[in-house]
Amino acid sequence: MAEKRRSGGTSGMSESKPTKTDTEREFLSQAGVGELLRGALLKMVEARSEDPMGFLADHFCNQASEAENGTGGCCSDGDLLNLGAGAHEQQQLSRALWHLRLAHHSQRSAFSNNVRVAYDLLTQTGPQRRGAVGPSGPAGQCSSNSPGGGVRGRLYTHTLQCLCSEGGVPVSTSAPLLRRLHCQDHEAVPYDIFRHGVLTCAVFSDYIRRAQRLYAEVCGPAEGPAGRTLCLAVLGTLHEALETSRSNGGSSDANHYSNANAKANPYLEAKVSRYLEASAKISPGKLAQAMAGAEPAGGNMDAKEFEDAAAELFIARVRVVC
């Protein structure tokens, strides 16, 4: 496909061979090359990928297939669409995932933009099926309210699964999380829930990678598995810190703070004091104390069990989609 485009381009150029710079400039502005390149450069700066060549190739590939589908999507040939629907969906999914991979979730605005683009991409599969005659009747209903109406539940769940597996999370570890986040196949997922699910999975993959690194640190230089009580002591401090900084929890000391300066925003002050208290619980001193207090006997804990225990702390705080 790439070769076809290139040859088309060169044949066009050979016909009207420019000799003066004015005609060259005219040609470039007519073809809209400036916009194309500007868009590519902006995306590249946002993503800061380590492989610029590969990134640009992927980017132009996506643009090309999107442009193709845009013109060809209005055709009402039901049978052809039916056959191509599955493959088309797969294509949309891989493109959406590519967008979601561009920015890390900590780059808040870039990540939000990419989530929006991915959401729009995935909702486009809705109107495509309007012409379908097969048993996928309900698809027309969910897209009749607005262009799209939302991402199909099945596609949304599939996106989350791919995000988790790409992030290095084993299927068994991410299963409980997906049970909380998934939607029914036939449901239309609105943007807020889509964003919530995607962000949670991105953060979860970072969290699990950290937990794996933590296990390696707890094992220390010794090659064998870490002691059970030691692992539980370390995870216990994290559990305590999370309990302390919970929105509706926290110690009663927070209520004693009555600084005149912060009277205007007592909620913020209470939150800050809870965060400070929680961070004190996971300071190096506290961890050293917890680890020194762990009894040496009690068997070992392997990496998988540690990962599951850490994942449980995270997943317990994820809001169930309902």
Add this chain to the structure above:
Amino acid sequence: MSVNTVPCTVKPTVTLQIGDAETDSSRPGVYVIDVTLPIGQTVNIQEISFKNYYTAYVSVRLLRRDGEGAAKWTTCLRNHCLMPSPHTEEGSQDYCSVYRQQMLIEPDNVTSVRLILRQPSSAWLNFSVEDIKIHPCLNEDSEWDIPDWLSDLTQVDQLCDLQGLPDPQTVSSSIQQMWALTEVMQTNQTTASIGRFDVDGCYDINLLSFT
């Protein structure tokens, strides 16, 4: 300038004149204003604030109650200048404050304050001070309760028996990042709902309620 003020009564001004008040037609040059606290109450003054109205000099005397219960008048501010030139407008309508630090004695256990106003210039028909407020000292200790966990902070160096245990700094750093990631997830939770109407996974007509 703190917002807290002590409720007090400002008595009407008393003029001090030489000669008979009824026969003498010249205007008085000295006024005395007494400010008293409710009976039994004493205050540790942080600040006395007022609005000037063409008063040139002010002296402040305090009635203090000492340990034995006896009351004593002492001067805490002598001839404090409010208007650099009594004949001109400068400083005539300023908002002024007299602070604890400016006073000659410690203004503690005060029951009454006397302001002696002087205006030597005959240019002005009248002079006084308005809006007198007494600000007490704030007790810093009662407002700040040190929480338990602050006094409970332990240093890593204090614990020497860390043989065979992993490095607390690296472990703490990982745990902190995991905690931060969980907090990020929690703060970004949405309250949006997908709008399901099923109960326990099914749309049985009998389960639908009419509320």
